[in-house]
Amino acid sequence: xxxxxLRVKIDKIDNEILSLIEDRMQVVKDVGELKKSTSxxxxxxxxxxxxxxxxxxxxxxxKEVVEAIYLEIFAISRNLELPERIAYLGPQGSYTxxxxxSRFGAMSEYLSMNSISSVFKSVESKRAKxxxxxxxxxxxxxxxxxLDLLGNSNLKIVAELYMPIHHSFxxxxxxxxxxxxxxxxxxAFGQCREFLSEYNLEKAELIPALSTAQAAKLAESEEGSxxxxxxxxxxxxxxxxxxxxxxxxxxxxxxxxxxxxFENEVSSNDKTSILAKTNNSDKPGSLFNFLxxxxxxxxxxxxxxxxxxxxxxxxxxxxxxxxxxFNDDRIQRVxxxxxxxxxxxxxxxxxxxx
Numbered sequence: 001x002x003x004x005x006l007r008v009k010i011d012k013i014d015n016e017i018l019s020l021i022e023d024r025m026q027v028v029k030d031v032g033e034l035k036k037s038t039s040x041x042x043x044x045x046x047x048x049x050x051x052x053x054x055x056x057x058x059x060x061x062x063k064e065v066v067e068a069i070y071l072e073i074f075a076i077s078r079n080l081e082l083p084e085r086i087a088y089l090g091p092q093g094s095y096t097x098x099x100x101x102s103r104f105g106a107m108s109e110y111l112s113m114n115s116i117s118s119v120f121k122s123v124e125s126k127r128a129k130x131x132x133x134x135x136x137x138x139x140x141x142x143x144x145x146x147l148d149l150l151g152n153s154n155l156k157i158v159a160e161l162y163m164p165i166h167h168s169f170x171x172x173x174x175x176x177x178x179x180x181x182x183x184x185x186x187x188a189f190g191q192c193r194e195f196l197s198e199y200n201l202e203k204a205e206l207i208p209a210l211s212t213a214q215a216a217k218l219a220e221s222e223e224g225s226x227x228x229x230x231x232x233x234x235x236x237x238x239x240x241x242x243x244x245x246x247x248x249x250x251x252x253x254x255x256x257x258x259x260x261x262f263e264n265e266v267s268s269n270d271k272t273s274i275l276a277k278t279n280n281s282d283k284p285g286s287l288f289n290f291l292x293x294x295x296x297x298x299x300x301x302x303x304x305x306x307x308x309x310x311x312x313x314x315x316x317x318x319x320x321x322x323x324x325x326f327n328d329d330r331i332q333r334v335x336x337x338x339x340x341x342x343x344x345x346x347x348x349x350x351x352x353x354x
Contacts, residue, residue: 028077045159046267049349075105087111087119087128093213093233099256100132131259157346159258169243170234171226183215184228195246270325271350275343276318297330
């Protein structure tokens with residue numbers, strides 16, 4: 001078969017694919033009308049996860065390929081059902097922006113916020129339906145502000161995603177010796193210590209920015225400046241990339257969460273997050289007595305992190321992740337014994353770490 005014949009075959013398949021997508025979108029519109037009448041949420045991570053799992057098990061294509069195709073189809077479908085805004089920790093080109101687009105697609109309307117608290121306020125005031133924020137990094141640990149705000153909000157975690165973080169060194173300077181200032185998010189400086197030391201850049205003034213994207217914008221407009229930023233931010237602000245992948249840990253990954261005002265239904269692969277304050281926390285064994293109930297119900301804890309209670313003297317909340325849904329019987333048996341000690345932050349489909 002010659003090349004022209006193969007192209008004709010591809011064109012025919014493309015026409016069939018497009019026709020089927022149009023059929024799917026018509027059904028999506030009908031679903032949207034039904035959800036409007038019942039005030040049901042448009043974003044259902046557990047449903048999307050189930051679709052991807054089902055399709056990946058019935059094709060020779062890899063799960064990553066299926067996910068890449070269908071995440072964009074899902075994003076388009078959600079916008080047909082009901083166009084909704086997504087608030088994220090900005091500015092445009094930030095890692096959080098990239099994480100948001102990876103789940104909500106290029107067609108969605110995005111609100112760039114200058115702080116994590118502003119993301120919460122946007123969703124709480126219903127100016128946005130969803131918020132995307134970082135919650136932890138495998139190098140630098142948890143984002144304390146995110147945990148503190150979750151503890152004081154009625155919003156719930158409805159999804160999580162993991163994204164590899166790769167930093168670039170971008171500057172208009174022709175020589176490293178000309179770099180006098182380096183802009184970046186404070187956490188990014190910590191993730192690139194070895195690079196800064198190896199290239200004798202520790203003598204430069206390290207200036208914290210609200211985000212790595214803002215760092216690129218500042219460095220582009222100021223002579224003798226550079227930025228530690230994402231490759232996309234460098235391109236967005238026309239700042240030449242001098243070195244790529246400068247992070248100390250090549251497996252640098254950030255976990256992001258999506259917050260909203262609804263609760264997820266139970267799926268077959270859930271994770272739950274809570275904040276726990278043990279009664280009589282100053283007595284020996286109080287935390288152990290709280291956690292042993294999880295062990296007795298065979299509930300797997302995946303994370304525990306202490307956070308200071310601001311109104312108390314050296315007293316702590318414990319941020320805990322564990323497998324299962326809040327409404328699972330065994331989890332309810334544990335939590336009913338500690339109802340005054342626990343704040344439920346959300347149950348959501350467990351995402352695999354990259």
